[in-house]
Amino acid sequence: MPRQTPEQLANFAKHMYGKLDQLSYYDLLGVSSGTLSSDIRTAFFRMSDDLHPDRYHTMADRELKERLETIYARICEAYRVLTTPEKRTTYDRLLSEGKKRLTSTDRESRAPQSPEDSIKHEEAKKFFRLGMLCLGRKDFKGAVMNFNFARSFEPQSAIINQKLGEAQAALGKPGGPGAK
């Protein structure tokens, strides 16, 4: 198969980029929904031969390059889903409901959480972070001081009290956090 010329690549990007979200994984790889895993692999390899970023590494047009990479990343995604049996089963079900992409948003979402997220008062949060930094440096004295400051702004915070307790214990001073 002859290699794609830069013009052909540009046309391809123009054609694909805008409608990427409307294409199913089968459409992207140019295969039908009943295609065997091994044939999907062949199709993916054939496309990779043209569209892998190594093929346009020296391309001067940054925007076109970026677009081709985005398209290729989606092709990789299609390949990965369609050649993993359990993912493919889930995807086929979603596709029948009209979804074109298997994203993890279809699973239960959980919040990224840092310890200070539950602290509401801004000042308390600030001192809590400083305390955590001290704790990381094993500066337990500084940690106790900062956690105490934090507690003065938000006395009932469980996390502040917990960390204060830890810092005090590490410092060798007995006595719990003593929540109000």
Place this chain on the structure above:
Amino acid sequence: MSVVGIDLGTTNSVIATVRDGQVVVVPAAHGGYLHPSVVSFSADGLKYFSREGVARRIVDPKYTVYSGKRLIGLSFRSKEVQKAVARLPYELREGNNEQAVFVGPDRTYTIPEVSGLLLGYLRQCCELFLGDTVTGAVITVPANFNDAQRRATIDAGRIAGLDVLRVLNEPTAAALAYGLGQNMSQRIAVYDFGGGTFDITILQVEGDVFEVLATGGDTFLGGDDMDTALLNILAELFRAEHGIDPRQEQAAHARLLIAAEQVKCHLSEFPEARGELKNIAISSQGEQLALRFHIARNVFETAIRGLVSRTIQTTQEVLASVGLAASQIDDVIMVGGTTRVPLVRAEVERYFGRPPRTDLNPDEVVAWGAAIQAENLAHAGENLANHAVLLDVTPRALGIAVAGGFAERILDRNVPVPVEQTRIFTTSADNQSSVRIQVCQGESRRFDENVPLGELELTGIPPARRGEIAIEVTFRVDTNGILRVRARDAATGAAREAAVNVRGGMSDVEVAEAVERQKSQESPIDDSTLPELAELEGLEELKD
């Protein structure tokens, strides 16, 4: 203007390029093609490389950096660095941003700076040899290098004045050098046992497309460990004879280590090694003490059997991770000098049930592949009818910290790159104004048990009740295996994109300064002043 491939090794480095369609390996000072990965610093600001640097490991161990690859891209506080600190004779200290920095005679140097000096030296060797400037390079890394280690390697290349075209996985480079495929469908195992690391990679090759099916390894297992095993044998012999443990003294230790390496190479070819090492230590009467030794191969093999078994065990695990049996592998490629050890070859052959391929020089094969890839990239878009394309995969799973100390996986390991994955998260508290996204790399469910890569903060989230805000977190891994993370507030469109602020890494400003400094301070290499390695006398007897 030329582009090169560089195998930046833990113990030795190799640099190669393509001339008129042929791979050419750049010779090293003092012969051979292996450039020891050593940089020695003197108080007057001079740097010594190659075997000159190796010689200074004995006379000036405090200022001679070797095994820099064991430290690159790692936080000073990491287990690996702490382990290295305990073993290495040169001083390391914690610098900015948790970086491990080497304490030189004049100032401190970050590890990418030290590696940058080494790469700069290699570049100069190549330029002298070719009579041409070298502009771009493909630098190889172990397949299991994480994001931070890859970034630090790129920084080192930039400091050396090189445009890093790609960081390429070493096993993939080796497979490329063998030119496997050729319209055939094959499953290949690349068994790479180097000086400092072990990697096993399973590749599927179809025509000119290479796909990495799985990769695994051990960053702290290599020929150096065999040298240490032999050093211990030699030291015990010495102690039995003279009642002094030579490992207690740095210079004697360094001398024995060099001897151990030579004995290992000898035992790879001959069933026994005998010789005499002069001037190992000084007795209480002030006499120079020598060591006469006679070591049979089977004594050595007993000492290293455990190390070799670990590689086979890792190989088994990696194969199992993709549901393959050893018998389903069509070809086994041997990479790395340690594969010359007969026990290694025998064990690999026994496990796979077929003799491994050793037709290309195992020390040079990675640089060969890197040179080929550099040529491919430099001429992308031109007539590439015969050039292979490499489909690489993510070396580790990537995830972020979530409630309860857990890591929520965003990208699995071994997925083809480039790859992009978006997850939608929500806030966990009412009126939460910011979200901190802590990124980690590794397979564990617990955040702490993975390698923390860094963090990203999305601020200015408008007041809302918990759960009402949708935050899109997008992970994108490029063909270098480098991660970019973007967090976006779906309602306001406010976005933060970051090449995650990597712990233990140099900042962009630091790299830019280092680039300038090296450019202004680089001196031409001089081959005429290389010292004689008098310390190695006495080992001549080994050559009989």
